[in-house]
Amino acid sequence: MSTAILTGQPVPGSSLEGDLRSLGFDVRLASGAGDAETLLAAVPANQRVAIVDARFVGHLHALRLGLTDPRFVAAALTGAVSAQPAARQALTRALARESAAATGGATVVMDNLAERITAALDADGVQVHRPDLGTLVAAVPADPQARNEARQAVTAVDDEAVRLRTAVKSRDGFFTTHLISPYSRYLARWCARRGLTPNQVTTASLLTALVAAGCAATGTRAGFVAAGLLLLFSFVLDCTDGQLARYSLQYSTLGAWLDATFDRAKEYAYYAGLALGAARGGDDVWALALGAMILQSCRHVVDFSFNEANHDATANTSPTAALSDKLDSVGWTVWLRRMIVLPIGERWAMIAVLTALTTPRITFYALLIGCAFAATYTTAGRVLRSLTRKARRTDRAAQALADLTDSGPLAEFLTRFARRLRLRGPAGVALVTGALVVLAAALAPYGSWWPVLAAVLYVLLSPVALLKPLKGALDWLVPPFYRAAEYGTVLVLAAKADVNGALPAAFGLVAAVAYHHYDTVYRIRGNAGAPPHWLVRAIGGHEGRTLLVTVLAALLAATVFKVALTALAVAVALVVLVESIRFWVSSQAPAVHDEGEPA
Numbered sequence: 001m002s003t004a005i006l007t008g009q010p011v012p013g014s015s016l017e018g019d020l021r022s023l024g025f026d027v028r029l030a031s032g033a034g035d036a037e038t039l040l041a042a043v044p045a046n047q048r049v050a051i052v053d054a055r056f057v058g059h060l061h062a063l064r065l066g067l068t069d070p071r072f073v074a075a076a077l078t079g080a081v082s083a084q085p086a087a088r089q090a091l092t093r094a095l096a097r098e099s100a101a102a103t104g105g106a107t108v109v110m111d112n113l114a115e116r117i118t119a120a121l122d123a124d125g126v127q128v129h130r131p132d133l134g135t136l137v138a139a140v141p142a143d144p145q146a147r148n149e150a151r152q153a154v155t156a157v158d159d160e161a162v163r164l165r166t167a168v169k170s171r172d173g174f175f176t177t178h179l180i181s182p183y184s185r186y187l188a189r190w191c192a193r194r195g196l197t198p199n200q201v202t203t204a205s206l207l208t209a210l211v212a213a214g215c216a217a218t219g220t221r222a223g224f225v226a227a228g229l230l231l232l233f234s235f236v237l238d239c240t241d242g243q244l245a246r247y248s249l250q251y252s253t254l255g256a257w258l259d260a261t262f263d264r265a266k267e268y269a270y271y272a273g274l275a276l277g278a279a280r281g282g283d284d285v286w287a288l289a290l291g292a293m294i295l296q297s298c299r300h301v302v303d304f305s306f307n308e309a310n311h312d313a314t315a316n317t318s319p320t321a322a323l324s325d326k327l328d329s330v331g332w333t334v335w336l337r338r339m340i341v342l343p344i345g346e347r348w349a350m351i352a353v354l355t356a357l358t359t360p361r362i363t364f365y366a367l368l369i370g371c372a373f374a375a376t377y378t379t380a381g382r383v384l385r386s387l388t389r390k391a392r393r394t395d396r397a398a399q400a401l402a403d404l405t406d407s408g409p410l411a412e413f414l415t416r417f418a419r420r421l422r423l424r425g426p427a428g429v430a431l432v433t434g435a436l437v438v439l440a441a442a443l444a445p446y447g448s449w450w451p452v453l454a455a456v457l458y459v460l461l462s463p464v465a466l467l468k469p470l471k472g473a474l475d476w477l478v479p480p481f482y483r484a485a486e487y488g489t490v491l492v493l494a495a496k497a498d499v500n501g502a503l504p505a506a507f508g509l510v511a512a513v514a515y516h517h518y519d520t521v522y523r524i525r526g527n528a529g530a531p532p533h534w535l536v537r538a539i540g541g542h543e544g545r546t547l548l549v550t551v552l553a554a555l556l557a558a559t560v561f562k563v564a565l566t567a568l569a570v571a572v573a574l575v576v577l578v579e580s581i582r583f584w585v586s587s588q589a590p591a592v593h594d595e596g597e598p599a
Contacts (some may be wrong), residue, residue, distance in 0.1 A: 001026060002082075004042045004067070005036050007113045008054040016052070019060050023068055025050060033113055034122035035397035040095055046085050051095075052558055053079035053114045057150040058138035065131040066138070069249050072129035076118040079140035087126050112140075123447040131501025149168070154525055164189060164588035167247040173333045177402030180239050187236070188243035196243040202258045205237035219280030223558060227273065228356035234266060235348045240366035257584030260522040261515065263344065264300075265421040268293050268511055270351070271364075275504070278360035286503035287495050288364035290510060294487040295371045297514045301404070302375070304521045306382045308400045309393055309476040314404060342374040386473045390419035402529035404479040404520060408541015415463035430464075431459040431477065441489050446496040447554060451489070455550040458485065462543040480544045483517060489546050494565065497558040505565035512573035513545065519580045528583075535579050539572050 006017065023353065030036035043049055050067045066077035068120035073086040083091040094117045121128050136584055137154045141147035167188055168181045174427050174438040176193055191201055212230035215223045241259065275289040339346055350370065356361040407415075433454075440454035465478045487510050494506030516539065530536075540548060545568075552564045 002048040002050065002068070003028060004037075004050040004052055005030050005039050006052050006054045007032070010054045011109075014057075015055075016056055019063055019286040020050075021066075022060070023064055025067075030066075032232065033095060033101075036113065036199040037095045037099045038588055040092060040186050043376075046120075047381045048082060048084050049088070049091060049292070051091075051114045051117050051390070053112075053135065053140050055140050055147075056080060056138070057141055057147060057154065059136045059154055059157065059162075060161050062131075062133050062136040062138040063164045063172055064249060065133065067137075069129070069131070072127070074121055074126050075129040075131065076114075076121075076140040077131065079114050080120045080138070081113055081114050081121065081128070083126075087121065088268060089224065090121055090124045090126045091117065093124065104463050115140075125426040133414075134162065134166070163247060167243040169246075172340050173343035173345040173482065175349050176239060176343075179245055179349075180236055180345065181243070184236050184239045185243050185247070188240045189217060189443065191240065191244050192248045196244070198241045198248075198250050199252070199258055201241040201244055202255070202262055205234050205241060206262045206266055208234040208237060210269055213269045216270065216273035216360070217276035217280070219277040223277065225356045227270075227277075228352035228354075231270060231348060231355070235345065235352075238263065238266075238344075254585055256522070256526065257404050257580075261518060264297075264514070264518055267296070267344075267348070268514075270546065272504075274355065274360040274363060274506060274509075281359075283359070283361055285364055286360050286507060287491065288361065288368065290491050290494075290503060290507045292364055292367050292371065293507065293510060293514070294484070294491060295368060295375065297487065297510075297517070298480050298484050299371065299375050300521070301379075301483050302382070302477075304525070305401060305404060305476040305479045306386075308404075308524065309397050309470075310386075310389075310391060312394050312397060324570040341378055342370050347371075353405060358541060383474065383477075386476070391473075393436075393471040395469065398471050398475075400524045400530075401470040401476060401479060402466060403524060405482055406479075406517060406520065406536060406542045408461050408539075408544040409464060409537045410547070410572065411466060411541055411543050414460065415466045418463045418467055422510075429461050431481045433461045433479050437485055438488040438492060441492040441550070441553075444500070446493070446558060448553050451493065452554050453546075455489070455547045458541045459547050484545045486513070486542045490549055490565075493549060494562075497553070497561050499558040499562055501556065502562040505562050505569060507564055509569035509572065512569050512576060513539075515580075516572070517575045519576070523583075531579065535575065538575055545572075 002023075002025045004027050004114075006020075006027060007030050010029065017027050020153075027286045028039050031037050040049060048068075054064075056063075058270075062077060062081065065080040066075050066080055069075055072084075074081070074083045074090075076082070097120065098113060098116060102168060105162070111446075118128060135157045136159070137150060137157065138148075139150045139153075141150045153162045164185050167185050168177075172181065208230055212227045212234060215230060217223070218228035235314070245255065271289040271293055275286045347367070350459070351363060352369060354366055405411075437451065437454045437458045441451040442567075444450040465475075465482075470476070470478060490506045490510055491503075494502040515530070516535075539545070548567075553561055556564055
């Protein structure tokens with residue numbers, strides 16, 4: 001429950017009180033600052049409180065945006081301000097000052113109390129969110145003529161049309177924007193009117209994708225057709241859950257976690273379903289499925305690392321960035337560039353169509369080629385931007401990159417030792433040693449100790465990335481290269497084992513570790529910090545897991561190696577999932593809803 005305190009003299013015929021009640025507010029009337037202070041003191045500390053000028057005229061959705069968005073501790077629009085419990089003390093202080101000024105004989109304009117409270121919150125250091133209302137009206141008319149004009153302006157704009165339009169993510173791919181969102185927004189409204197929550201729609205999308213994966217696993221043409229159709233419907237629901245959250249402003253910590261992880265779970269489960277279906281037809285494509293998951297995961301780490309390294313950097317300009325902005329001003333180039341990077345809408349549409357019409361092998365070939373081209377295009381552009389920038393990167397960004405390296409106990413111990421010896425080295429060494437491990441695993445026969453020796457060198461040089469802050473122009477490449485080294489080593493060694501079940505076991509291990517890395521990304525993005533050190537130590541860090549897998553491949557027969565990979569995958573998955581679920585469900589971590597470029 002929330003409480004709204006209406007200040008001033010209510011206007012006859014106004015629907016303001018009814019509008020506030022429809023938004024879930026318990027409305028109380030206050031004649032001035034002193035009365036408002038008394039009413040505020042009676043409101044439970046765990047409730048949101050709004051101070052609203054009784055003369056307010058505007059759209060209902062303007063009030064909804066300004067007073068009910070759970071992502072902000074305080075928000076304001078013309079004639080209204082709201083505060084969550086975290087900002088209650090500041091709101092109380094502001095009202096107390098206004099009340100004291102009124103009773104002390106000072107000249108106080110009581111009609112502008114909400115505006116004065118907003119200014120006081122700003123002065124008190126509270127971050128007050130001011131929503132972009134666009135064509136929506138929010139005004140406090142001073143006389144009957146102005147009130148009549150404001151009411152006419154309200155009538156001239158369709159509140160519901162604006163609400164539906166703004167429910168769609170402002171930046172999305174071509175397929176999503178033109179072929180999904182035109183009708184999924186109405187599905188979101190249908191869900192809202194029936195009391196469904198975004199979390200319920202997100203769960204329905206996951207279940208639909210899992211059923212699609214099950215259909216693909218049958219290996220029949222009918223199963224493949226059904227899988228493609230269900231995958232597309234799962235994507236429609238995936239768009240709907242975000243649109244429902246924006247339409248009804250139902251944001252939550254749990255919803256952030258579900259939204260952040262289920263997309264990856266759906267896509268990678270579908271890869272596994274396709275591989276199982278191909279196996280039923282006598283075609284082993286597990287290596288392609290695992291390769292597609294690795295490529296897609298590394299692409300996502302590149303996206304986050306680059307954005308995190310540069311979003312709060314100073315002097316962050318370059319000729320390349322200027323050219324990119326210029327191209328974005330030309331309509332057709334915007335859509336072309338968004339399609340080239342193969343975002344989730346285009347990618348899932350391609351997978352669905354190819355699943356229905358061709359074979360899993362062709363589907364994976366097309367996916368690998370498309371994602372490889374997209375990764376090359378985006379990474380090359382970002383490297384060029386980084387080399388032409390003179391940006392000064394922050395300590396926060398450097399720490400985020402260090403956390404994203406996922407360095408375990410071996411790297412931490414060696415880092416302390418290297419610092420005592422005052423050793424230094426370029427972070428690019430990480431790229432070379434990671435490539436050496438994968439290359440040694442690929443060239444040596446199964447059971448060879450050469451991959452182990454390369455992994456030892458990889459471990460010994462892993463501290464190089466931690467000896468100094470990752471503020472270099474290309475240091476954002478370190479986390480994705482570590483991911484590629486670890487995942488690639490598991491893939492190559494499982495393929496070299498050449499026994500049934502080794503590659504599916506490797507798929508499970510990489511999926512479990514990749515979940516941990518995605519979890520790290522979204523915690524950092526939500527300013528919740530990286531996962532606890534004990535978790536990273538417990539699962540070995542990137543260098544520990546890479547060394548362990550190479551040692552297991554050297555010591556164990558191929559059939560036993562398969563069992564070891566399976567056991568390692570189960571152990572990592574259990575530890576990571578239990579800690580992650582506990583964190584996102586029980587903590588006060590902020591809601592993370594990605595409004596940026598789709599991945």
